Amino acid sequence: MPSIAEHLPDAEVASSPTAPERAMLLDAALPKFDAVRIEHLVVPGELATVYRAVLETDFLDTWRRSAAVRFLFAARTLGERAISALRRRPFAPPDEPASLRLADLAEQGDWVRLGESPPHEVTFGVIGRFWEGETVWETIDAARFSAFDEPGYCKIACNFSLRPYGMGRTLVSYECRTLGTDAAARDGFLRYWRPLSPFIGVVLRAHLRAIARQTRNTKQTVL
Secondary structure (H helix, E strand, O other): OOOEEEEOOOOOOOOOOOOOOOOOHHHHHOOOOOEEEEEEEEEEOOHHHHHHHHHHOOOHHHHHHOHHHHHHHHHHHHHHHHHHHHOOOOOOOOOOOOOOOHHHOOOEEOOEEEEEEOOOEEEEEEEEEOOOOOOEEOOEEHHHOOOOOOOOOEEEEEEEEEEEOOOOEEEEEEEEEEEEOOHHHHHHHHHHHHHHHHHHHHHHHHHHHHHHHHHHHHHHHHO
16 A cells, blocks of 8 residues: 655645544644654454554564664664764763563653554654754653643654454554644754655554564464
């Protein structure tokens, strides 16, 4: 199924007058945004089984399995290290967690769970600065996410949304939205986003494939 990559310079989303759709938690978390990337995958499995797999997938496994994803993250780290050297500031790569599962996300931290509507949607997000050669995430409460407006930051809100797709299959959509909290942050982020959007799509698609693998494991466990 084709992906959708979209840049919205006016931070507005056109609403469709056709086909009424289930309201998404993502729309409440970040209704307006500067840029968006959406990827889709049809996964064999019933809705509840696939949703459970979404929560249980260890997305660090994507890094372990995909040479392309490892290369992209290594290139990003190399770029951040180079910029830090040019600016004569120390570079400290973030610690790698033991695992990265949505089931483990709390409502306080850097990446936080923003909402859940089983078995249709789980929403998560982060706030920080990550476009000037250094990635710094804020520690936030999920309840503060939507109202956060301190200048100089960018908000990222993501979701996995699930819909039945024929007999015994589920359409999984992975959407990632971003919004700068002021004009300077927005401009800085969009300079970062434009060349990297296709590569971000590579990572999102790899995560969807990881969910498909986890779904197969979940079905085998149930059997």
